[in-house]
Amino acid sequence: xxxxxxxxxxxxxxxxxxxxxxxxxxxxxxxxxxxxxxxxxxxxxxxxxxxxxxxxxxxxxxxxxxxxxxxxxxxxxxxxxxxxxxxxxxxxxxxxxxxxxxxxxxxxxxxxxxxxxxxxxxxxxxxxxxxxxxxxxxxxxxxxxxxxxxxxxxxxxxxxxxxxxxxxxxxxxxxxxxxxxxxxxxxxxxxxxxxxxxxxxxxxxxxxxxxxxxxxxxxxxxxxxxxxxxxxxxxxxxxxxxxxxxxxxxxxxxxxxxxxxxxxxxxxxxxxxxxxxxxxxxxxxxxxxxxxxxxxxxxxxxxxxxxxxxxxxxxxxxxxxxxxxxxxxxxxxxxxxxxxxxxxxxxxxxxxxxxxxxxxxxxxxxxxxxxxxxxxxxxxxxxxxxxxxxxxxxxxxxxxxxxxxxxxxxxxxxxxxxxxxxxxxxxxxxxxxxxxxxxxxxxxxxxxxxxxxxxxxxxxxxxxxxxxxxx
Numbered sequence: 001x002x003x004x005x006x007x008x009x010x011x012x013x014x015x016x017x018x019x020x021x022x023x024x025x026x027x028x029x030x031x032x033x034x035x036x037x038x039x040x041x042x043x044x045x046x047x048x049x050x051x052x053x054x055x056x057x058x059x060x061x062x063x064x065x066x067x068x069x070x071x072x073x074x075x076x077x078x079x080x081x082x083x084x085x086x087x088x089x090x091x092x093x094x095x096x097x098x099x100x101x102x103x104x105x106x107x108x109x110x111x112x113x114x115x116x117x118x119x120x121x122x123x124x125x126x127x128x129x130x131x132x133x134x135x136x137x138x139x140x141x142x143x144x145x146x147x148x149x150x151x152x153x154x155x156x157x158x159x160x161x162x163x164x165x166x167x168x169x170x171x172x173x174x175x176x177x178x179x180x181x182x183x184x185x186x187x188x189x190x191x192x193x194x195x196x197x198x199x200x201x202x203x204x205x206x207x208x209x210x211x212x213x214x215x216x217x218x219x220x221x222x223x224x225x226x227x228x229x230x231x232x233x234x235x236x237x238x239x240x241x242x243x244x245x246x247x248x249x250x251x252x253x254x255x256x257x258x259x260x261x262x263x264x265x266x267x268x269x270x271x272x273x274x275x276x277x278x279x280x281x282x283x284x285x286x287x288x289x290x291x292x293x294x295x296x297x298x299x300x301x302x303x304x305x306x307x308x309x310x311x312x313x314x315x316x317x318x319x320x321x322x323x324x325x326x327x328x329x330x331x332x333x334x335x336x337x338x339x340x341x342x343x344x345x346x347x348x349x350x351x352x353x354x355x356x357x358x359x360x361x362x363x364x365x366x367x368x369x370x371x372x373x374x375x376x377x378x379x380x381x382x383x384x385x386x387x388x389x390x391x392x393x394x395x396x397x398x399x400x401x402x403x404x405x406x407x408x409x410x411x412x413x414x415x416x417x418x419x420x421x422x423x424x425x426x427x428x429x430x431x432x433x434x435x436x437x438x439x440x441x442x443x444x445x446x447x448x449x450x451x452x453x454x455x456x457x458x459x460x461x462x463x464x465x466x467x468x469x470x471x
Contacts, residue, residue, distance in 0.1 A: 033093045033332050036339060041080055041094050043129035044122070045073050048098070050225040051117055051205055058216050060116070065109045072106040095122055116217045118209040120239040120327045125205045127334070129226065131248050132200075134342050135193050138255070141349035142190045143466055148353035149183035150462055152176075157455050159361060160437050161276075162369040167268075169373040172437045173450040175361055180458050185258040187462065190469075192251050200244040203228040207235035210326045240326040242316070245334050249313035252345045259348055260306040263299040266359070270296050276369075278360040298351065305344045312341035374402050374412045376435045379443065383434035384424065397423045 049070065056066040076098060079085035091097045096119075103110030156175035163173045203226055206212065206219030212235045219231035232238035269276040279296055287293035315337045323330055369375075377398050384394035400423050405412060413435055420427035433439070444451035448458070 028090060031092065032089055034087060034089055034097060036335055038087065038094045039339065040126045040130055041098065043126040044095055044098055045077060046129060047122065047125045047205060047226065048113060049073060050222045052113055053225055054218060054222040055115060057221055058218055060215060061112060065112065068106045068109045069113060072102045072110060075105055076101055095119055116213040116215045120209050121204045121207040124239055125203065128200065128204065128244060131244055132197065134248065135197050137346060138349065139190060139193050141346065142186050145349055145353050146183045146186050146462060146466060148356040149179045150459055152356055153179040153455065153459055156361065157452060158441060159363060160366055160370055162366055162375055169375050171378055172370055172375050172440045174441055174455060176455045177450040180455065182262055183462055187465065189251065189255045189258065192254065196247055196251060201229035202232055204232050204238040207232050207238045210236050210239050236326050240328065242320060242331060242334050245338050246316045246320065249316050249338065249341055252309050252341050253313045255345055256306040256309045259352065260303045263303040267296050267299050275362055275365045278362055280358045283355060302348050305348065309341045309344055312337040370437045371413050372411050376412055376437060377402055379434045379440065383431055
């Protein structure tokens with residue numbers, strides 16, 4: 001009978017030596033996490049290899065034992081890749097499954113792997129490695145998305161867009177300026193991930209259950225082997241620390257909030273009532289009843305999935321809020337909130353560059369909206385300011401003019417010199433030149449504006465920012 005087995009021969013748990021009764025099957029089913037933490041297998045093996053290498057360097061494992069352990073892991077990695085790994089639900093989680101399989105393959109040497117280690121610091125390590133991998137992947141995906149916005153901006157610097165605030169017609173900008181607004185949002189997300197990776201660049205391996213170990217381990221060795229900047233500062237803190245999960249979910253929330261705003265825009269702009277853009281057929285679906293329908297379902301789903309990610313972040317806050325310090329089994333649930341959110345963000349970021357690159361701008365509709373409203377009212381007021389009229393007076397003049405045209409059901413573009421002179425006696429034909437929408441791209445010269453030079457500078461700055469990152 002193996003030493004891990006209880007007297008009735010039913011126990012296979014690696015922690016079972018202290019117990020005289022087998023774990024109730026309902027308790028086992030309730031506490032098992034293998035069904036969702038099996039995706040941590042690559043990180044678990046990576047961390048275990050680093051731990052074994054450290055044990056060898058400090059003399060706890062021999063060179064031959066280290067070689068046997070690494071050989072066992074090669075077999076396990078092959079089994080995982082080929083789908084032949086013998087998962088055993090009764091072993092609770094991926095960590096115990098891998099260690100048990102290693103012992104099956106190489107014998108008692110496998111039982112030495114857990115020396116100086118607890119599942120507390122092991123799980124914390126696997127999750128940090130996973131979150132770091134996710135952050136790397138999101139940075140790459142965000143860079144590709146930002147590049148997609150930049151490419152569209154390059155092509156639309158002189159293409160006018162009837163921009164709005166409060167969903168009311170406001171001022172013309174270029175489509176390039178619109179695309180770069182979202183590039184700026186997602187670039188902030190990129191910088192958040194950079195700060196995140198710096199803040200949480202810490203290895204928990206060696207913290208043990210909470211107090212470290214009496215064995216002569218060196219956490220700095222395994223930290224360096226795993227690419228972390230430093231080992232943990234306090235073992236009691238690090239085994240229960242899940243700030244790195246919460247903050248990744250908070251970044252995920254901000255990414256998806258930006259996604260949702262973009263999705264809402266494009267759903268609205270592609271509607272038949274607005275008609276500013278059109279999505280390619282391959283990104284849309286139809287109706288099972290109405291044969292004419294072309295629905296932007298992919299954007300609506302992105303908007304809807306945002307709620308799931310926000311819910312995951314909130315659930316993680318609530319999970320942590322009531323816990324005492326250090327490790328508690330409640331933390332097993334962190335993965336149930338982390339993994340779905342990670343998948344949604346990753347899938348969404350992979351899809352969005354396709355949407356942006358293939359989005360069709362319906363320029364005729366833009367021109368129609370630019371001509372029919374009052375989007376150039378601010379430019380007319382500023383033209384008066386340039387002639388020495390105080391801004392509040394200029395605002396009043398143009399407001400009165402717009403009100404009169406509105407009552408006559410006419411647009412600002414139809415304004416005559418004589419009509420403007422009724423509100424500003426010195427009006428002339430030159431003032432009406434300020435009503436041409438294309439002038440907004442020439443007249444705005446300051447940085448950050450929709451002017452041609454400013455947009456070109458924004459594109460250049462974003463390109464440089466992406467190029468400076470080693471992603």
